[in-house]
Amino acid sequence: NAGVTQTPKFQVLKTGQSMTLQCAQDMNHEYMSWYRQDPGMGLRLIHYSVGAGITDQGEVPNGYNVSRSTTEDFPLRLLSAAPSQTSVYFCASSYMGTAEAFFGQGTRLTVV
Amino acid sequence: GQQVMQIPQYQHVQEGEDFTTYCNSSTTLSNIQWYKQRPGGHPVFLIQLVKSGEVKKQKRLTFQFGEAKKNSSLHITATQTTDVGTYFCAGKAGNTGKLIFGQGTTLQVKP
Numbered sequence: 001n002a003g004v005t006q007t008p009k010f011q012v013l014k015t016g017q018s019m020t021l022q023c024a025q026d027m028n029h030e031y032m033s034w035y036r037q038d039p040g041m042g043l044r045l046i047h048y049s050v051g052a053g054i055t056d057q058g059e060v061p062n063g064y065n066v067s068r069s070t071t072e073d074f075p076l077r078l079l080s081a082a083p084s085q086t087s088v089y090f091c092a093s094s095y096m097g098t099a100e101a102f103f104g105q106g107t108r109l110t111v112v
Numbered sequence: 113g114q115q116v117m118q119i120p121q122y123q124h125v126q127e128g129e130d131f132t133t134y135c136n137s138s139t140t141l142s143n144i145q146w147y148k149q150r151p152g153g154h155p156v157f158l159i160q161l162v163k164s165g166e167v168k169k170q171k172r173l174t175f176q177f178g179e180a181k182k183n184s185s186l187h188i189t190a191t192q193t194t195d196v197g198t199y200f201c202a203g204k205a206g207n208t209g210k211l212i213f214g215q216g217t218t219l220q221v222k223p
Contacts, residue, residue, distance in 0.1 A: 031209045040121065042200060042215035043155065050209045058210065059113070090154060092211075100145065100157035101202075101211060 002026050006091050006104035013081040013111045021076040021107050023091030031094045032074040033058070033101070034066065036087040043090065049074055081111045114139050116203050118214030126222050131188040133217035135201035144177055144184045145211070147200045155200060191221045 007022045025032065033048040035058075045058030049068040063085060065077040074093075078085060088108050092101040115138040125131050135144065143162045147155040159168055161177035161184060168175045174187045184201055198216040205212075 033209075033211065035213070040215065042118070043202075043213040045210065045212060048209055048211075056208075056210075059212070092155075094209075094211075100160060101147075101155075103154040103156070106154050 004091055004093050004102050004104040006089075006107050008107060009105065010108050011110070013078075013109065015081060015083060015111060017081050018077070018079050019081065021078075021089055021091075021109070023074045023076065023104060024072050025074075025091075025093040025102070026072065027093060027095065027102065028071060029093035029095050029102075030071070031096065031101075032068065033092045034064070034074070034076045035090045035092065036060065036085075037090060037106075038087050046076065046089075083111045085109065086111045114203070114205050114210070114212050116201060116212050116214040118201055118217055120217055121215060122218050122220070124220045124222065125191050127193060128190050131191050131195070131219055133186050133199050133201075133219075135184045135186075135203075135214050137182045137203050137205075139205045140181050141203040141205055142181075143204055144181075145202045145204075146175060146184075146186055147202060147213075148197050149200065149216070150197045153197075158199075188219075191219070193221050193223050195219060196221050 004025045034046040035043040047066040049055045091104040094101045146158040149155045166177040172189045198218045200216045202213045
């Protein structure tokens with residue numbers, strides 16, 4: 001059972017480039033979320049989804065887009081990368097709204 | 113919007129000393145969860161508290177949820193070097209699915 005799989009693990013982008021961070025889960029969880037982790041800031045919610053076709057903004061959504069076409073996948077798109085988006089990104093999923101969240105291994109993104 | 117504050121940000125203790133981290137929410141929570149993140153790792157679920165005034169124990173760890181469901185604490189008795197990491201509280205308000213994390217408390221334990 002793979003759980004939550006994030007790819008890539010590491011990425012370096014130039015300012016203005018676009019990319020998609022992939023997240024897939026095989027637990028049939030309805031809820032999926034994206035967080036970014038910066039020193040001293042904890043985990044901040046970017047976007048989340050309560051099921052296929054439904055997404056909503058979190059605390060820091062600007063500069064990021066998401067879609068949820070299937071239950072399994074929840075990609076995060078950076079349309080025009082900025083140095084301020086240098087961070088570690090975590091995808092998480094959970095069964096229903098109040099159950100424990102399972103996290104992926106994270107993607108370390110550097111924007112130069 | 114919903115905010116979850118956690119203190120202290122860092123704590124250095126001698127092995128065997130106790131440790132406590134506190135979590136406060138700006139809104140009433142439907143539940144609160146605690147996670148541990150080892151250095152270089154990802155957050156891992158520890159426990160969930162749902163009821164007002166609830167207290168749960170896991171070996172040397174004691175978790176409390178306040179009566180007003182707006183604050184929580186994690187207490188570790190007699191810390192060990194294996195307790196090193198960052199402890200996060202995370203709260204949900206209502207059934208939106210939005211899980212908001214505190215800033216975390218990073219625990220260092222000196223052997």
